[in-house]
Amino acid sequence: MFFTLTKRKLTLFGILLFLLSSWSSSLSAQTDKLYLRNGTILNGTLRSINLGKINFDANDIGIVDVKITNARTLFATSFQYRVSTVHQDVMYGSILPGKDSGSIIFASGKDSVNVLLDDIVTLSKYRKGIMHQIEGNISAGYSFTKSSELGRINLDASLNTRSKNVALAFTGATITSIQGDSLARDLENASLQVSYYYLPDWYLLTYVNYQRNLSLGIGQRFQEALGTGYEFLKRSRMLASVGTGGILNQEKSLEGDRNYTFEIPLLLQYDLFLFSSPNLSFSFKQQLYFGISQKGRIREDGETRLSYEVISDLTISLVFYNNYDNQPPAGSVRNFDYNMVVNVGYKF
Structure with a gap:
């Protein structure tokens, strides 16, 4: 009886070892x-x-x-x-x-x-399901000027995901100034875009956007857009696209004035991989807006980024933001604004 039970246990153990070996071989294959x-x-x-x-x-x-x-x-x-x-x-x-x-x-x-x-x-x-394809980047930087006792914190993040025909992209950036006990939210941007590819290079797009820019007198601006885009340049080391459509804006100036406008945008984006050693990449994004309800108004928002990958997934980036408005809201100190920051980021 004992010999029979032991023999059965050895047989089961042998089968288990065989299954584990087969599973391991399958993984190796x-x-x-x-x-x-x-x-x-x-x-x-x-x-x-x-x-x-x-x-x-x-x-x-x-x-x-x-x-x-x-x-x-x-x-x-x-x-x-x-x-x-x-x-x-x-x-x-x-x-x-x-x-x-x-x-x-x-x-x-x-x-x-x-x-x-x-x-x-x-x-x-x-993999089926858009949530399985998420990739992103998060970065931060800090600068301090001793003469003015002014510190600046900058943060930015991006998330991208794609299913068979739908692409989702979120971007956000903020620059905050600290001087003594005072804190100023100088620049804020947050955007969520959904693109539907009805042809390999053509897509329908819709996005919502939030902006704040103290220099241009923008306390807050919300945008809702609908349009179409075309990837007109596709190479193994570069990608460029252009888009247009219609945008509704709800603006609130720093003085509390509200304005509702309609614009036609021209959206341009260009991405380039420069070298493998050092590992550099370059991106250029410009958005031009032509006023329809507010005649003669022209605006521009842009971002230029040069990134160096120090080690895998760890980057140092030089980022240049530019903004222009020929009819800025009341309370603005100028019609053109730019910021340049250095970030350390992580890709995931």
Whole structure:
């Protein structure tokens, strides 16, 4: 009896070991591989490709960024991926090694397509549900001038997520001055934009925006916009888009006056990856507004950012904000304002 029970236990233990071994082998088989041109093979998980960089989580090394021209090919089946190319193609599937150096085979269902790595604009993990795709950045900075005893705190953050046809983007920034016991909220911006891609490069957009700018006399401004956009330049290291539509504004000046206006915007955005070592990226965003209900009024809001990635996911950024209004509200001290700040940020 004892021998029979022991034999059964050993049999069950053997089955358990076999299942664990099979499960472990299955996990190993799903490990992604990054093949470099110098012959090195990295095992781990492919995270993304963006602006000429392959972001790869390598086993025993950590997250690395590899210039796309240094990669020979890829194997990635840990996730389903979304890829967009310079040829305006958007595909969903897994990645197999390409036939030639500098290419991959993108497998989607029964179809497979050979894609040059240098033709990829963006590649990201794709999982059903927009909340599974969140990426973002948060950064902060501080400066102090001894002669005036003036300190300035600047914060900014961004969150981006995308499903098959819908993209969601949140951005926020604030600059606060501290002098003695007084505190002044000099600049505040917060925006939430939803874009629906009805074609690979064309999208409908809607967004809500909040602004505050003491120099231009804006106590608060709320904006609601509806329009369309077009990604007119797509390269492996750069992306540019333009948009327009209609905007409703509700303004309150520092003196308490309220104003309701309608404007036609021209929205421009340009992103560029400069080098892999040092790892630099550049973004330029300008928004022009032409007054319809308030004749002759022209406004401009802009942001220019140069970022250096010190180590993986840790950046130092030089940010320049510019604002212009040829008919600013009562209480403004000028019609043009600019701020330049240095931030230390973390990408997630």
